[in-house]
Amino acid sequence: MAATGQPTIEVPFxxxxxxxxxxRPELDAAYRDVLDEGQLILGAHLARFEQxxxxxxxxxxxxxxxxxxxxxxxxxxxxxIGHGDEVLVPGCTFIATWLAVTRVGGTPxxxxxxxxxxxxxxxxxxDAVTPRTRAIIAVHLYGQPADMTALRTxxxxxxxxxxxxxxxxxxxxxxxxxxGGLGHAAAFSFYPxxxxxxxxxxxxxxxxxxxxAESIRRLRNxxxxxxxxxxxVGANSRLDELQAAFLHVKLPYLDGWNAxxxxxxxxxxQALATTPLMLPWxxxxxxxxxxxxxxxxxxxxxxxAALTDAGIETSVHYPRNPGDQAAYAHLPIxxxxxxxxxxxxxxxxxxxxxxxxxxxQVATVIGALQAVLY
Ligand SMILES: *Cc1c(COP(=O)(O)O)cnc(C)c1O
Numbered sequence: 001m002a003a004t005g006q007p008t009i010e011v012p013f014x015x016x017x018x019x020x021x022x023x024r025p026e027l028d029a030a031y032r033d034v035l036d037e038g039q040l041i042l043g044a045h046l047a048r049f050e051q052x053x054x055x056x057x058x059x060x061x062x063x064x065x066x067x068x069x070x071x072x073x074x075x076x077x078x079x080x081i082g083h084g085d086e087v088l089v090p091g092c093t094f095i096a097t098w099l100a101v102t103r104v105g106g107t108p109x110x111x112x113x114x115x116x117x118x119x120x121x122x123x124x125x126x127d128a129v130t131p132r133t134r135a136i137i138a139v140h141l142y143g144q145p146a147d148m149t150a151l152r153t154x155x156x157x158x159x160x161x162x163x164x165x166x167x168x169x170x171x172x173x174x175x176x177x178x179x180g181g182l183g184h185a186a187a188f189s190f191y192p193x194x195x196x197x198x199x200x201x202x203x204x205x206x207x208x209x210x211x212x213a214e215s216i217r218r219l220r221n222x223x224x225x226x227x228x229x230x231x232x233v234g235a236n237s238r239l240d241e242l243q244a245a246f247l248h249v250k251l252p253y254l255d256g257w258n259a260x261x262x263x264x265x266x267x268x269x270q271a272l273a274t275t276p277l278m279l280p281w282x283x284x285x286x287x288x289x290x291x292x293x294x295x296x297x298x299x300x301x302x303x304x305a306a307l308t309d310a311g312i313e314t315s316v317h318y319p320r321n322p323g324d325q326a327a328y329a330h331l332p333i334x335x336x337x338x339x340x341x342x343x344x345x346x347x348x349x350x351x352x353x354x355x356x357x358x359x360x361q362v363a364t365v366i367g368a369l370q371a372v373l374y
Pocket of ligand 1: 168188
């Protein structure tokens with residue numbers, strides 16, 4: 001115990017500085033390159049990263065944008081989704097998934113989540129579809145891909161756009177295929193704490209549809225393909241050269257970092273399987289990337305306090321569903337249709353998992369959990 005009464009931190013939730021120390025010389029070189037070249041917006045570094053990330057996601061097109069929320073919003077705009085339109089979203093997700101819909105004037109309609117995967121439950125989609133439904137945003141929450149096979153079938157049946165919110169799932173696969181190419185378009189975030197993070201904000205849209213990619217390219221740049229010829233009412237939402245250069249440095253490390261996350265997840269699974277914790281479930285078709293390792297327990301707050309006392313940082317993703325936020329008090333949400341989503345926020349606990357977590361730190365977390373659970 002430190003003199004203040006606060007336990008010293010033995011296991012930080014994610015030590016980003018440690019990650020960046022590992023590749024510091026390459027990041028420094030990228031910074032110097034951009035500075036020497038002088039082009040800071042819409043230059044060669046962005047084009048190079050877009051190509052590399054498209055190849056990584058196994059899709060023909062990637063368009064860099066300012067952040068993940070903008071990526072989602074620009075996709076909806078490019079599809080002409082707006083006022084009067086309904087978009088199906090998971091009842092449990094980060095609020096950005098819903099914000100994209102309301103920012104274009106649409107209405108988010110929550111669908112309950114699957115009790116094991118915490119992702120949108122395809123069996124609950126039919127009841128939520130109305131004549132005004134235009135799209136589904138499937139979130140690959142915690143790095144676990146949503147059931148894209150079932151959602152694709154439903155989207156085709158009802159003529160809906162299927163959009164992936166892949167902000168937490170860079171590199172994950174569903175039925176052998178990378179997320180980012182499993183629907184009509186996908187949104188990625190490069191917020192620093194994501195599996196692939198910039199040194200600031202960033203985002204991207206990936207798609208198999210070259211025409212959609214061109215629309216997004218226009219929309220992110222004031223609606224203009226050619227300078228001062230504005231064909232649509234666009235935004236200023238570009239991934240800048242510095243962030244693109246940093247991301248290009250980090251991308252080749254992503255699979256290794258994801259493998260380290262998977263190794264830690266497997267150690268947690270083996271050590272905690274016999275405890276009363278409900279552990280993350282991996283669908284048979286899923287190859288997740290463990291953005292978060294989220295366990296469930298009815299006495300979450302007691303567990304969390306015990307871990308804090310042991311110097312272990314944890315988090316809760318998320319303590320309140322978007323539909324229960326003050327921002328959406330005006331939405332008519334039928335909570336009786338969301339029984340699973342309604343219980344999750346009280347039970348979820350995110351354990352530390354990151355590529356820079358040491359074996360000793362993993363053992364510390366396991367030991368502390370076993371001590372409090374037995
Ligand atoms: C982080 C995140 C976003 C938003 O990305 P930003 O880059 O922070 O705007 C959207 N959806 C999900 C599921 C996220 O985790």
